[in-house]
Amino acid sequence: MSIFRRTLIAATAAAALAAPFASFAQDIKPRMIRFGYGLNEQSNQGRAVKLFAQEVEKASGGKMKVRAIGAAALGSDVQMQQALIGGAQEMMVGSTATLVGITKEMAIWDTPFLFNNVQEADAVLDGPVGQKVMDKLQEKGLVGLVYWENGFRNLTNNKQPVAKLEDLNGIKLRVMQNNVFIDSFKTLGANAVPLPFSELFTALETKTVDGQENPYNTILSSKFYEVQKYLTVTNHVYSPWIVTVSKKWWDGLSKDEQKILMDAARKSRDFERQDTRAEAAKALADLKAKGMQVNELSPAEANRMREKLGAINASISANVGEGLWKDVQAEVAKVRAG
Template sequence: LVVFTLGIFAGCGAPKQDQKAPVAKPEEQKARVIRAGIGLNDKHPQYQGLLKFKEIVERETKGKVQVQIFHSGQLGDDRTMMEALQLGTQEMTCPSTAPIANFVPEFSVFDFPFLFPNTAVADKVLDGPIGKELLDKLPKQNMIGLAYWENGFRDLTNSKKEIKTVADLKGLKIRTMENKLHLDAFRLLGANPTPMPFPELFTAMQQKTVDGQENPVATIYLQKFYEVQKYVTDTSHIYSPFVLLMSKKFWDASTPEEQAIFKKAAEEARDYERKLNREANAKYFDELAKAGMTVTKLTPEARAEFVKTVKPVYDTYKEKVGADLLARVLAEIEKAGK
């Protein structure tokens, strides 16, 4: 009956010229929604950073763009979420650069072990021209890179034994991200690495499918890995940046003003996320000890051995990643360190 009545109104009720008056279509009246998915949980600084991004975007667009955040892999793992961004079936995600390298190989330049000496130098390179040059390769993959956030320096955990030297790693089954350079680096260390999406990791450790894994301390603590891992060593072997990614489809459907808001919000939230993340990575080593883990600091000699053992990946991956790009990154690090 309702449909019938409306039909009569639409057909006969209104004069002809009124039908031509501009009327907003239902989809234009509704706010556009960004669904942002991450693999980490809602305790992690990355989630707090996304809350900040949401607050800025919703305020500056006066509610025309809404942000919904999905944590703990609710929308999938890093690879599936990036594929969804490419298709335009999801709007945002924030993976480490390591899985992005499967889409844009040059991102592997940040996978070289022991590359950045500290976070200040990493910031300079990532927020400078080289970082931008890499982000500029993403649109070809139907993604937009808004800013580099921080995952951090990765440390090693396992359930079997204390790792004090490279030799201790022999034969240990270590989960790595889905990234060839990481796999090869762990093979050089004598481990038995296996790639696995992050959302499967906790169960894999619990069921002893893998002995160990490597992630920054904030993740190890906030994801409660201490419940299934006994030993943690401060290897700091790789610095993982995050990239805040947007689907190119969504970006292209946004106005230039909205695009500027997304970019600004991504950068403001980046500074906030990095600050929280650095505090977290600094304080959680002690918390891991309190939670019952054996915390091991590498001696300078042991660290030197780790550095030397993985060095060959610089040669094997130089060409794949781009010899010129690697040389420029190393030169920038030199410069920034001074």
């Protein structure tokens, strides 16, 4: 055996001994974390869950293991939320919009045209009001860790290009299971059909619905271009994802373990937003190359849409509470003022 190899083996053995000693100082137990999500492994969601898993394993010296389970194999957003509350699953990431049945305040993020750009979204979501809304989950058995970017949502359908409001008339449009989304698209004249994301591709393929709305990234990673011809750039709402933990399980963790999860969640958030934005910047060209016909709304039509959707603001405010509505508006104004 060469000196080189012998040194290498000795060094590896020393490292293997050192690693557990290093983590003995911390209170970390072997843990298996089932982390469910709705999109597939090759999506921005899948990539960020993978990074989270790596960070947790690294920081815990391999004691805490994250089993990433995508493509809604553990159920839809709503089903996973219930599994977390009951303690049958440890973690998930999904749309804030699907949480409104548990925490009504989450609907504030569904306000059409609330944010003009991602910088505004980051500042408000990561600020005190974003935290306040997230903390509301705790009394319902969930712990929110961070918001990720799902992104600005755009409209696709298989009937006709949507160039003006009237083109939406009668289009059967899948929306998330959320009243603000149902009201928004009813107001615009579409036939809004609430369905879990996990059933969406099949619903489009079998023409149970004509269209849907999601960020470019999702239209691409979920291959909606295979079953949708027209894409209209509407950017009608910024959609956050939220990483949540079962409170039942979280409360049994040590402070060290909680810190490892929180730190990894923050790293995953920063990675995910960067990754999502880089992908979104190229996605429209990719979708065109896949054969989608893309159109933008004229400024006049975009304004009509905005005005129409403004009509549901009062009901959102009444639903989430006027105090929260005003707090969020004030935060947005503060960010805009720089």
